[in-house]
Amino acid sequence: MDSETPRVPRPGLPDATVARLAIYLGALNALHAEGATTISSGELAEAAGVNPAQLRKDLSHLGSYGTRGVGYDVAYLRFQLDQHIGSPEHWPVIIVGVGNLGRALVNHSGFSSRGFRVTALFDADPRLVGTQVEGHSIHALEDLESVLDDPAATIGVIATPPAAAQEVADRLVGAGVGCLLSFAAVGLRLPPSVTVRRVDLGSELQILAYHRQMSLADGITALVSDPHD
Amino acid sequence: MDSETPRVPRPGLPDATVARLAIYLGALNALHAEGATTISSGELAEAAGVNPAQLRKDLSHLGSYGTRGVGYDVAYLRFQLDQHIGSPEHWPVIIVGVGNLGRALVNHSGFSSRGFRVTALFDADPRLVGTQVEGHSIHALEDLESVLDDPAATIGVIATPPAAAQEVADRLVGAGVGCLLSFAAVGLRLPPSVTVRRVDLGSELQILAYHRQMSLADGITALVSDPHD
Numbered sequence: 001m002d003s004e005t006p007r008v009p010r011p012g013l014p015d016a017t018v019a020r021l022a023i024y025l026g027a028l029n030a031l032h033a034e035g036a037t038t039i040s041s042g043e044l045a046e047a048a049g050v051n052p053a054q055l056r057k058d059l060s061h062l063g064s065y066g067t068r069g070v071g072y073d074v075a076y077l078r079f080q081l082d083q084h085i086g087s088p089e090h091w092p093v094i095i096v097g098v099g100n101l102g103r104a105l106v107n108h109s110g111f112s113s114r115g116f117r118v119t120a121l122f123d124a125d126p127r128l129v130g131t132q133v134e135g136h137s138i139h140a141l142e143d144l145e146s147v148l149d150d151p152a153a154t155i156g157v158i159a160t161p162p163a164a165a166q167e168v169a170d171r172l173v174g175a176g177v178g179c180l181l182s183f184a185a186v187g188l189r190l191p192p193s194v195t196v197r198r199v200d201l202g203s204e205l206q207i208l209a210y211h212r213q214m215s216l217a218d219g220i221t222a223l224v225s226d227p228h229d
Numbered sequence: 230m231d232s233e234t235p236r237v238p239r240p241g242l243p244d245a246t247v248a249r250l251a252i253y254l255g256a257l258n259a260l261h262a263e264g265a266t267t268i269s270s271g272e273l274a275e276a277a278g279v280n281p282a283q284l285r286k287d288l289s290h291l292g293s294y295g296t297r298g299v300g301y302d303v304a305y306l307r308f309q310l311d312q313h314i315g316s317p318e319h320w321p322v323i324i325v326g327v328g329n330l331g332r333a334l335v336n337h338s339g340f341s342s343r344g345f346r347v348t349a350l351f352d353a354d355p356r357l358v359g360t361q362v363e364g365h366s367i368h369a370l371e372d373l374e375s376v377l378d379d380p381a382a383t384i385g386v387i388a389t390p391p392a393a394a395q396e397v398a399d400r401l402v403g404a405g406v407g408c409l410l411s412f413a414a415v416g417l418r419l420p421p422s423v424t425v426r427r428v429d430l431g432s433e434l435q436i437l438a439y440h441r442q443m444s445l446a447d448g449i450t451a452l453v454s455d456p457h458d
Contacts, residue, residue, distance in 0.1 A: 015436060022435035026414055049416025049427060085435065086442045093434065104330035109391065110414040110431025116438075152445075155437060162338060179441045181433055185255055185339040187278025195441045197433055198278060202339025204410055204428055205322065206251035206314065207244060208384060209345075212408045212424045213315045216381075 018085055020058055022114075023048045025081040029113050032074050040071040091153060092119040094177075096168050097160035098128055098138050101183060105159060106134050116155070120147050124164065141168070144175045151176030158182040247314055249287055251343075252277045254310040258342050261303050269300040320382060321348040323406075325397050326389035327357055327367050330412060334388060335363050345384070349376050353393065370397070373404045380405030387411040 013021070027047040031039055041059070045052040059072070062080050066072040093116045095102050105111070106118055121138045123129060129140045139147050148154055156172040158165050158180060165184030172180060173194055180196045182188060185203075190196060242250070256276040260268055270288070274281040288301070291309050295301040322345045324331050334340070335347055350367045352358060358369045368376050377383055385401040387394050387409060394413030401409060408424045411417060414431055 013439070018436050018439050019432055022432040022439075023429060025435070026429070026431055027416070030415075045416075046418060047416050085439050091438055100329045100333035100336065104328065104333055105430065107329065108430055110429060111434060113414075114431045114435055116431075116434055155434060155441075178444075179437055181437055185342075186259075187256070187274075187276050189275065193444075195437060195444055197437045197440075199428065199430070199433055200252060200255070200339065201334065201337055201428070202255055202343045202345075203248055203251040204426055205340060205345050205384060206254070206343055207247050208408055208410055208424060208426045209320055210242070210247050210251075210314050211426075212384075215422075215424055 013084070017058060017061070020048075020050060020054070021062075021081055021085050023050070024055070024058070025078065025085065026110060026114060028074055028078050028081070032078060033113070036074050038071045039074055039077075041066060044072065091116055091155060092150065093117060093155045093157060094120045094122065094148070095157045095159055096122045096141065096172070097158065097164070098123040098133060099159065099161075102157075102159040103133055105157060106136060119149075119154075122147075124160075141171055144171060148175060148177070152178050155179045155181060158184055160184065162186045242314070246287060246290070249277075249279060249283070250291075250310055250314050252279070253284070253287070254307065254314065255339060255343055257303055257307050257310070261307060262342075265303050267300045268303055268306075270295060273301065320345055320384060321379065322346060322384045322386060323349045323351065323377070324386045324388055325351045325370065325401070326387065326393070327352040327362060328388065328390075331386075331388040332362055334386060335365060348378075348383075351376075353389075370400055373400060377404060377406070381407050384408045384410060387413055389413065391415045 024044065027044060028039075031047065041056050042052050045055040048055065059066070059077070062084055093111065095105055095118060098121050102121065102123075106121065111118065118136060121133060121136050122141045122144065123138050124141055126140070128138045131138050154177050156177040156179065158168050160168050162184040165182060165186055166188055169180060169182070169188045169190060173190060178194055180188070180190070180194060182196065182198045183201070185200050188196065253273065256273060260276060270285050271281050274284040277284065288295070288306075291313055322340065324334055324347060327350050331350065331352075335350065340347065347365060350362060350365050351370050351373065352367050353370055355369070357367045360367050383406050385406040385408065387397050389397050391413040394411060394415055395417055398409060398411070398417045398419060402419060402423055407422065409417075409419070409426075411425065411427050412430070414429050417425065419425060
């Protein structure tokens with residue numbers, strides 16, 4: 001967060017709402033980059049991949065109703081969303097594990113467009129240490145403490161094989177990192193002070209297969225699901 | 230699904246429950262592979278990264294209570310979970326976009342351990358077409374129809390850059406693929422008959438940052454969040 005204008009996001013929003021607001025903010029950032037100044041709820045809903053009624057309901061919670069026939073002001077709506085879910089601006093992101101997944105994350109446009117900065121990469125493989133990916137040096141995990149400027153504000157992304165994930169998590173928490181995003185399909189034992197999210201890609205496929213079987217079994221023809229429903 | 234023993238999963242489970250049951254099944258599969266025959270709820274909760282009370286509640290919905298002092302029978306619990314959320318066995322998965330993310334997904338242990346099979350890879354880059362990744366040939370997207378055996382049962386994973394995602398989705402749906410997992414941080418316009426899930430990695434970071442700011446602002450020291458809470 002910007003230290004001159006500290007923004008504390010609004011507490012108590014359910015994850016599903018935060019997820020959708022984050023998606024709206026991502027879509028608005030993309031539209032802003034393309035030069036859009038106003039947008040209708042229908043256009044924003046389409047860009048965000050949600051239904052327009054859900055979008056209008058979510059935005060009305062922010063006290064944002066748009067102007068009939070004109071739509072929403074892109075800059076003001078971005079400001080409002082920022083106020084509600086907080087701006088990740090200046091939040092440093094480090095990625096541990098620079099295999100295919102780690103490399104995909106370094107390049108991920110959704111990180112930079114939301115204001116996150118990848119600041120350092122780490123890998124256990126001595127052949128990778130000292131090389132660069134997209135301008136970022138790969139460090140040895142042993143050098144974690146010396147590389148991190150502000151561990152408490154740093155998001156640590158675990159993109160290692162599952163077998164290494166717990167050790168890496170312990171290492172990160174030991175260095176003061178309080179916020180982890182793990183792609184390892186294993187549970188992590190962590191102190192309760194640490195904020196964690198897991199992205200389990202196998203589970204995503206299984207949820208999808210469940211819905212597909214349901215829709216085939218029931219003859220339901222309309223089912224569009226969102227990861228955060 | 231196996232055509233000799235068709236299993237229709239139980240309808241009406243909320244996404245969050247399906248997600249957790251899928252995580253339990255993944256953890257049980259890993260434990261089974263390691264030779265475990267029984268497991269306590271505490272051990273399974275730790276392996277799945279959820280709290281034990283949540284696990285016991287979820288499993289009691291399945292009518293599964295375990296045996297005091299012995300725990301759950303691993304094989305029977307796998308069978309029960311399979312009955313409830315359906316088995317993805319034999320569901321073919323194709324991946325479109327063989328960059329770093331696509332390559333990471335080909336190798337993803339969570340897919341094969343859950344019974345999904347990656348059957349084909351596709352890319353728009355003619356320099357990649359005809360080459361192999363982990364024993365899978367990369368095909369041109371033009372050859373989609375001729376490569377797919379059973380499009381309606383196929384899960385199409387979109388791992389392309391965001392700008393290409395809509396065109397790829399249209400192409401997949403046109404070929405009869407009814408089930409998509411998209412990593413593109415853009416909304417997709419699709420017919421309502423198509424089942425879709427989006428994994429938006431930028432949103433995951435933003436939700437994490439929201440929780441972190443909340444926990445720092447409130448002095449809350451305990452906050453462990455799950456992607457599907």
